[in-house]
Amino acid sequence: MKNVFRKTTIFLAMSGLLSCATGEKTPETTEAEANTEASTTNAIEKYEAYTQKFSEETLITQNHATGHVGDYFFTHWKDGGAASLTLNPEGEFSVSWEGGGYNYVGGPGWHFGDKDRVIGYRFNEDSGASYITLYGWGYDETMSTSNPEHLVEYYILQRWTYDPSQDGIYGKTFTSNGVEYSTYRSVREQKPSINGPSTFYQYWSKPTEQRELGEDYEIIFSDHVEAWADTGWIIPDMDNLNASDDPTYQVMAVEVFNPGNDGTASGRVWDAGAE
Template sequence: MKNYFSKNASILLITVGLMSCAQEQQRSKAESDVKAQTVSSIEKYQAYTQAYTSNTVLTQNHATGHVGDLFFTHWKDGGSTSLALDTEGDFSVSWEGGGYNYVGGPGWHSGKKNRVIGYRFNEDSGATYITLYGWGYDKNMPTSNPAHLVEYYILQRWTYDPSRDGSFGKTFVSNGVEYSTYRSLRTQQPSINSTSTFYQYWSKPSQQRELGQDYEINFADHVKAWADTGWIIPNMNNFDASDDPTYQVMAVEVFNPGKDGTASGRVWDASSQ
């Protein structure tokens, strides 16, 4: 009986081991396929997309790509602004005063509804917005419907109040912070899909976030709050738009800055922490 059990136990262990090995191989292959597909798809933006394995500084008008595992966007329509990045998520934006618009920062080449974003800002000389920022796009919706393309902001610090230009949605609490939502319409303005008419969704906290502290943004709470008033974000994980993927980044935005300034911080994915 003892020998019989040992023999069958051995067979069982071997079988389980083989199954685990096969499952691991399937999982590895699936991950490789996703990475290959991502690389192949993102090459569509090869005019801008670059990959860096060490610290870098961007000064051109438009650049997207990766520094280490993090995606970045860097866009301006004039003026002088630079974005410094490292592979660990630290970044710094420096700008000169002038009549132009800039937005940039690190994050991910796609948005995820359940992502928890960790960040810390140590310096802010008066950026227009410090915000979680991203896009959703549905190429199958008619372009006459502004909801086919959505630019979203979850503000953390600001010098311009977007609520003056938007329609109020609702007030809700996420991570102990009270936010109010707004929606505004952009008519024939620059976007990730050329010049388009689209919606902007906003979440604005009742108080600005302090510098020098670690914070988390539960993105799903904001998606739900927007949806509660009928403001749905289209697909946040595609390469269908003409100019950029549907990225999600912790961004610094300045428009028509009156003087030179700097904002610096760090971003990370806190979903599994």
């Protein structure tokens, strides 16, 4: 694996050491903030089979892992094969994969989606990922599981070698931050999800042109939520810790499926709205 970082890498063994934020107050933390943090921490602990917290650059190799490196959440999932994710506390990441018949998706971001988040990112390398995409979930446990609207997996594509629009229905074309996107929706029937095997919708935003390597970009997420809603495609709760397997995270993900060759994709993600 090509390492683009300079710090010492921590290797996570398959068993993994699990730890979570304590939620303890600091002198600058108010009582309300401490209670909110403790409540969130306790809710995230339900995913203790996968959730880990690290303060230094970390290499993730398990088949299924979520957690935090510094303040950045990560997801790392594969159904076989050999793929790994390296992430540091500054949001710099690198995914490496070997060719084979399997699916992998992983990357850094946040353990919840936020309609008003502006996502900053830069891609340094891409040797043929199926997608590099803003990726996340929404989930409403009060809706019937027979209704695909109860669970939504969404993608805002930035680079790709596979075109998902061939499998979806067209929604609309719109412009966000100077980029023209077209939207599509597809359905997955009893496929892996953050809530076990489920039937759910996928929403896609696909730009007219792919993003270049080595440049900084921003995604205004609210524009995509509104564009999807214009055609009746509503995202359920994006800050939900009630799914069985993972929270409703939002990450800049690298996905590869049945890769024909070894490859690497790397870059950095940050919250541009917080700058």
